[in-house]
Amino acid sequence: MLSSPDVFAHRILQWVRHVPELVKNFLADQCICLQIRLVIQGEAYESCFPSWSGPARHSSFNLRGPHSSFVRQFDCHSPWYPNESVAVRFQVLLNFGLAGLLVLLGGCDRRATSDASTPPAQTLATPSTTPLDDLLAYALAPHAGDTSADREIRRLQDRVRQARDPGPWIERLGWAFVAKARASFDPGYYRLASHCADALEQRNPGSPEGQLLRGHILHQEHRFREAEPVARQLAKERGLAADFGLLGDVLMEQGRLNEAAEAYQQMMDLRPDLHAYARGAHLRWLKGDLAGALELIDMAVGAASPQSPEAAAWVTTRLGQLQLQAGNREAAEQACQAALQFQADYAPALLLRGRLLLGDQQSTEAIAALQQAVRINPLPEYQWTLAEALRAADRVDEAEAIEVALDRTGASTDPRTYSLYLATTGKFPDLAVRLAAAELDQRADVFTHDAVAWGLAAAGKNSEAWDAMQRALAEGTLEPRLFFHAAIIARKAGHAKEAEIWFERASES
Structure with a gap:
């Protein structure tokens, strides 16, 4: 509708x-x-x-922050x-x-007069050479499930089969698989979405619809450098809000925040909505403007709708995280409850709830929430938090079982977080450094620089760790973990005064 x-x-x-x-x-x-x-x-x-x-x-949006390099308001x-x-x-x-x-x-x-020096979009993201019928066979395979997302997938599959011109329905089916991946935390659905993108490319080489879908999948797979030329081409030749959103996302993940801010500004100019507000909030937070981030994430929550429960749960959970960081614990709990009303099994909200309960010394209830979160989304961040909660409750055998699962899959599912886990626990510090360094090739943001620094410190390379930590702190991001790591590394590297400063910053956050 x-x-x-x-x-x-x-x-x-x-x-x-x-x-x-x-x-x-x-x-x-x-x-x-x-x-x-x-x-x-x-x-x-x-x-x-x-x-x-x-x-x-209707609202006023300004990406200006204390560390922002550009000033525009509209x-x-x-x-x-x-x-x-x-x-x-x-x-x-x-x-x-x-x-x-x-x-x-x-x-x-206008395509006839476009810059001849610009390569066509299809040269930037190579589609599959698999025959079209085979690609559609993958995407049209029988789909089970009883959620609204599952029913929508089946409906769109039927439309693809029946339509004289299935192209628009293939595109919608691809995005339905993306929505299912986000709701279920199952990355396998991105592969099905990729088949849809390939099918669109084969039907219409250079199709911007196929390129946007492909770029989004590359982003979700953390292939940010591959996604960037796709996003740039789309932003230049078509210039829709979604194109600039994709461009901003891949630039942000590569640590190029000023360029990302320009892309997000274009997105906001074209379509100020939940997605633009949420991106602006995250950018402000990365730039050290917590108050500005709260302002924009509140606008994102105000633009949310129960008709899109995953998006509503996403921005409401982010509101709770920012409120917690700002010291507004009651507001954080309210946001967490609201997120779970939008989607009762939303793993990030369950993780936030578990952390809030741990802070209130309600370990039994916290563990239950964290166990549910891990069942839904067994990523290292979730497993690590649950293992720590189990150990704190003296449930050591259960904690060790979770840690075994984390060691088995962590390097492939989330190498950056797994690197932090290895460095923190003292397990395989050299592996921690290698994982973080490999991640840096694709994802050169402040948190990857932090993972590199923390791994180097665990490996005893304190001088190198301090240099890497400076890059992690360069944007002024207000993240207590960064401050704590900076304090520990500064002390190890012999910078007593800096260590004292960062310990104080960490205790205040």
């Missing part, structure tokens, strides 16, 4: 489906006015990004806002008429 505020937008969308492809491309890509583009793309946003939660609120508004005026609707109709006239006059396809 469309998220359009009224029947007017729905009727326009129905008309757009039947106009020549050239007109659609012109209206979507040339963007005569922002209202037109969002009307045309609205259904794609809802279907391709299942976590999108509806109209964004008014965020959305043409999907329910109280849009008749004048805006008239403008939409008028611009449709002007667009049609320009199409008749010719010269409306």
